Amino acid sequence: MKISSGITQIVVHNNCRDFILNNVNKVGRVGVSIDVIDNFTLNTDVKFKDISGTIASFRIDNIVALVTKLSRSKSVEIIKASKVSINHKEIIDSSCVVNFNDVITIRGYGKYIVCSDAKKTKKDRYHVTIQKYI
16 A cells, blocks of 8 residues: 555564565566564555536446446447456446445546435436545
8 A cells, every 4th residue: 555655554464474574575667665563554545536417327337437437339349358347346247227325446447436415417417426435
């Protein structure tokens, strides 16, 4: 989990602790130093970016098209390529219905939460706000 530029916290089991301390000195091509911190609080601040728009229904292809800014036919291709999951379950059916507070992950595009403040428009569409993890 990235905390700030150049700082990351990870949690490891005590069985792995000594192995990691003794053997990990690079991540990729970057040299790293590892410090052990006992009894610490894991930073869990999560930041979101709001994405809002109108959709015809709560089908997954509509949601994917909204957040990726692609056409529905392109979003169906992404879904059929097994790049979309809802609540950590892979989806290949583009007509799957999304519920409020579902977590949607789109490989290559990010992770999103469907907010529960959808309002119906005059044309029977839904104005939704979806939060993207940043």
